[in-house]
Structures are given as structure tokens and as C-alpha cells.
Amino acid sequence: MQQVVGRARAAFNSGRCRSLEFRMQQLKALERMVQEKEKEILAAIKADLHKVWVGRGVSLRHDGPGCGVWKGLAVEKPGTHHSPCPSWVHRWVLQESRRSDESPCCICLVGNAVVVKPSEISENTAQLELYPVVTGGVPETTQLLTQRFDHILYTGNSTVGKIVMAAAAKHLTPVTLELGGKSPCYIDKDCDLAVACRRITWGKYMNCGQTCIAPDYILCDPSIQSKVVENIKATLQEFYGEDVKSSPDYERIINKRHFKRILGLLEGQKIAHGGQTDEASCFIAPTILTDVSPESKVMEEEIFGPVLPILTVKSVDEAIEFINRREKPLALYVFSNNKQLIRRVISETSSGGVTANDVFMHALVPDLPFGGVGNSGMGAYHGKHSFETFSHRRACLIKDLKMEVVNKLRYPPGSQKKVDWAKFFLLKQFKKGRVGLVITALLGIVAAVVAK
Structure with a gap:
């Protein structure tokens, strides 16, 4: 590990990564590499998640929302944020991610030297020979965290996030933690349920529920619970057909350990739809739970799988109170035609981000920061915010000896x-x-x- 970090430090200290020209050259090389290795990347993703990219390819946009846009701006309008400037101090950074779609693209744009540690859970993606990375599990990660870094970015759960933060504290190293959590979704009676449920279904069951800002549970009035269930069921059939298991658009759980963890969350629950499983292929059908108790096991941790609990609340006041009693989520979703109600939910709750009348979209806007708050993380990135997070804005004043x-x-x-x-x-x-x-x-x- 010392050698790996030493090479990164030497590259950073050489100063070669500071110039705008070098950074743009590296990003273009990264983009070319993704294009040239497209088949290998798609094969690894399919092996990990059973994800089939029909008629689609990968691009630099998948390195993080806003990176491609910000890269384009760097070429067309190289301003203060990109040009070498004495007030900006670049760093060398450790990035550790539990997901296969995280990349050092935005961090490199700033001019950093990066040590990347992909998650061992996405084993096929982690083994791709695209650029040098540190592979391994808990022992390797623990050893890596003993090294001194200028900044650490970790994407994963709050339990490991606390370990990363504790290790960083020994060197007073700042951290950016994107930790997920239970992202609530409140559905008001005053909205188009068909549209709302279609958008929620897409966001919840994409990647088999394994996305950090997937809607974790639904809050709605008891009078519309059955309608929500029926609309989601109809959308699932529209998306995946009668036989979900044979659909090329439906993925699998990443491994058997997480497969069994999710099955444990279903114990004692009322399954309104789905529930079919196949351990051999890590298949769990899109599942809807109704009449869920707030104290049940499925409401204690981030599900990170294709299970959608529905809890009933009698008013928006009760929904806000319910959300505020729990840890602050990475994302919050509210569906309503009442803009005043939407503004109230936003003003009276706290979360990493909010999308009203849709899901995910705030994370795809490059001008918006993406990050958590409280138990869902700290720090923000994407687009311009990545530059500001992964560099230090140093105050510099040069005076004259006259006067x-x-x-x-x-x-x-x-x-x-x-x-x-x-x-x-x-x-x-x-x-x-x-x-x-x-x-x-x-x-x-x-x-x-x-x-x-």
C-alpha cells in the first residue's frame, strides 16, 4: 500500500497534473479508453448485475452526473475554476466505492492524483484492467486507510462510513461521504397516481433496487394505498412483462450475501405483490409490502433491493413528523399537484436532495450539488461542485513594499x-x-x- 500511495504522491508532487492542458488530455484519454473497452465494461456489468444494455453503450456521462458536461465546459470556457491559479491547491485523493459506476473522472479534472479502491462486491467490474486500482476486501481497505491522504471520498453505507471517518481523523484528513439511507417518498392524494407510480416504479426497481437514491419506502393516505399498489403492479407488467425473471431489463442482486439479507427483511411482512425468489441466480422479484409497521426490520436499514414498503399516514403533517423522527435521508421525494405542500415538505424536512413529482432527477442536473447530510453523508460533488470539493481554495494576498x-x-x-x-x-x-x-x-x- 505504501508503494501505491507513494507513486500517487510522486505523480502529484511532480506538478505535471496541475496544468489545464494535461488534465484535459487525461480526460480525453479516459473517454477514449471507455469507448475502446466498451464490450469488456458491458460484459463485467452484466456478470455482476445481469444488466443488459440493449442498443446502448457506456460513455463518460456514466462516470458521474455532470462530469461530461463539466468536461465540455472546461474545453470551451476554461475559466478560473480550471486554469492554474495560485489560490487553488490540488490534492491527492483516496476514492473508495461500493458501486461499479463510480470513477475518478471528476476528481482528476481538478488535477489530483487518485488512488481508487473499487468495491470487492462488484467483483467482475473491480477486476477490469482499465486503469490501476487497489483490489481486495476489508484487510486491504483497512491497510489502505492507514496511509495519509489529502482527501477521502467514500461511497457506501453509514457503518463503514464511520470507520473511514475515524481513520481519516487520525491525520485530520477531510472526507466526502455518500452513504445512502432510507429515502422516503410521500404521495399526496392530489396528484396523478398513474404518472407518480410509473416514475416511482422506474426509480425503485432500476438495478434491482440497488441504487443509493432509490425510493426506499412510500408514505401515503390509507384511502389511496390500494390504488398505489395497483398502479405499481400495472407499471411492472408494462416494464418487465408477465415473466419478470426472463425480462432482459430486470437485473439481479449483486451476491448471495445481500440476497439473503434482503430475504430476511421480508420475514413477517404482508406481501401485496411479488416475493418470488431464486437463490441460484440471486433473483428477487419486484416486491410490494403493505400495512408495514414503522418498527419492523424492513424499516430499520436501507433496503438496497427490489422491496418497496408502503406505510400509511393520515396527513402531510404526519408524513413530515415521520420523516423527521428518522435519520436524514440522502434523497426525499414528494408527489403532489399542490406546490405549497411541496414547498412545505422541503422547508420542514432535511435531506441530501429533493425531487418533486419525479425521482432521481436532482442527481442528474450538473448544476446541483449531490451529497448527503447527517447519517446519509457529508460533502457534495457533481459538476462544478466536484471541483470545489476536491480542491482547496487558498487565500493569497501579494502586497507591495511601497507606501x-x-x-x-x-x-x-x-x-x-x-x-x-x-x-x-x-x-x-x-x-x-x-x-x-x-x-x-x-x-x-x-x-x-x-x-x-
Whole structure:
């Protein structure tokens, strides 16, 4: 591990990754690599998740929402955020991810040297020979975390997130943690249920529920619970047909350990739809649970699978109270035609992000930061926010050695006149802008002359 980190440190200290030209060259090479290795990448994803990309390929956009857009802006409009500037200090970064779609693209754009540790759970994707990575499980990760980094990005669960943060604290290393959680979805009676349920179904069962901001559970009025179930069932048939297991668009659970973990969440639950399983292929059918107790096991942890509990609440007040009693989620979804109700849910709850009348979309807008709060993580990235997160904005002031007379007011020996003038400058309020700065400078010169 020392050698791996040493090579990254040496590359960073050489300064070669600081120039905009080098960074853009690296990103273009990364894009070309993805295109050239497309078949291998798709094969690995299929092996891990049974994901079939019919008529689609992978692109740099999959390296993280906003990276491709931000890369384009870097080429077309290389401004302050991209050009070498003494106020921006770049770093070398450890990135560890439990998901196969995370990439150092945005981190490299900043000019960092990156050590990547993919999750051992996505074993086929982790073994792809695309660029050097650190592979292995808990022992390798533990050893890697003993090394000193300038920043650590971890994508995973809160339990491991605490371990990462504790290790980082030994070196006072800042961390960005994207930890997921139980993302609630409130459905108001005043909305188009067919559209709402279609969008929720897409977001929940994509990747077999294995996405960090998938709707984890639904909150709705008891009077519409059966309608929600029927609309989701109809959408599932529309998406995957009568035989979900044979559908090329429906994925599988990543491994048998997580397959058994999800099965354990179904114990004692009322299954309104689905529930079929096949351990040999890690298949769990899209499942809907109704009349779920808030104290049940399925409501204690992030499901990260194709199981959708529905809990009933009598009002939006009860829904807000329910959400606020629990850990802060990475995402929150609300469906309603009432914009005032939507604004209320947003203002009276806390979450990493919010999408109203849809799911996922806030994470796909490159101008919006993506990240958690509280138990769902800390820090934010995507697009411009990745640049700001993975670099340090250093304050730099370069002064001239002339006009020393201006400084006499601050030098000893002290006098009452100097104190009076200091009070004047501290208490006098000027409008912000160049005019105020000019007036301040002129008064400073006058004060120095008078004091002399």
C-alpha cells in the first residue's frame, strides 16, 4: 500500500497534473479508453448485475452526473475554476466505492492524483484492467486507510462510513461521504397516481433496487394505498412483462450475501405483490409490502433491493413528523399537484436532495450539488461542485513594499489618536465595492499622515 500511495504522491508532487492542458488530455484519454473497452465494461456489468444494455453503450456521462458536461465546459470556457491559479491547491485523493459506476473522472479534472479502491462486491467490474486500482476486501481497505491522504471520498453505507471517518481523523484528513439511507417518498392524494407510480416504479426497481437514491419506502393516505399498489403492479407488467425473471431489463442482486439479507427483511411482512425468489441466480422479484409497521426490520436499514414498503399516514403533517423522527435521508421525494405542500415538505424536512413529482432527477442536473447530510453523508460533488470539493481554495494576498506610511497607524508606539482612527475605520460602514475600498485606502493615508 505504501508503494501505491507513494507513486500517487510522486505523480502529484511532480506538478505535471496541475496544468489545464494535461488534465484535459487525461480526460480525453479516459473517454477514449471507455469507448475502446466498451464490450469488456458491458460484459463485467452484466456478470455482476445481469444488466443488459440493449442498443446502448457506456460513455463518460456514466462516470458521474455532470462530469461530461463539466468536461465540455472546461474545453470551451476554461475559466478560473480550471486554469492554474495560485489560490487553488490540488490534492491527492483516496476514492473508495461500493458501486461499479463510480470513477475518478471528476476528481482528476481538478488535477489530483487518485488512488481508487473499487468495491470487492462488484467483483467482475473491480477486476477490469482499465486503469490501476487497489483490489481486495476489508484487510486491504483497512491497510489502505492507514496511509495519509489529502482527501477521502467514500461511497457506501453509514457503518463503514464511520470507520473511514475515524481513520481519516487520525491525520485530520477531510472526507466526502455518500452513504445512502432510507429515502422516503410521500404521495399526496392530489396528484396523478398513474404518472407518480410509473416514475416511482422506474426509480425503485432500476438495478434491482440497488441504487443509493432509490425510493426506499412510500408514505401515503390509507384511502389511496390500494390504488398505489395497483398502479405499481400495472407499471411492472408494462416494464418487465408477465415473466419478470426472463425480462432482459430486470437485473439481479449483486451476491448471495445481500440476497439473503434482503430475504430476511421480508420475514413477517404482508406481501401485496411479488416475493418470488431464486437463490441460484440471486433473483428477487419486484416486491410490494403493505400495512408495514414503522418498527419492523424492513424499516430499520436501507433496503438496497427490489422491496418497496408502503406505510400509511393520515396527513402531510404526519408524513413530515415521520420523516423527521428518522435519520436524514440522502434523497426525499414528494408527489403532489399542490406546490405549497411541496414547498412545505422541503422547508420542514432535511435531506441530501429533493425531487418533486419525479425521482432521481436532482442527481442528474450538473448544476446541483449531490451529497448527503447527517447519517446519509457529508460533502457534495457533481459538476462544478466536484471541483470545489476536491480542491482547496487558498487565500493569497501579494502586497507591495511601497507606501509604508500607510502602515504607521498599526505600528507601535501607540497613541490616543491612533486608537481613535482605528475605531473610526472599524466602526464606519462603507458600501461594498471598489468605491468603498478606494475611500478606505485614502482615509488610511490621511490617518497615517495625521498620526505622524
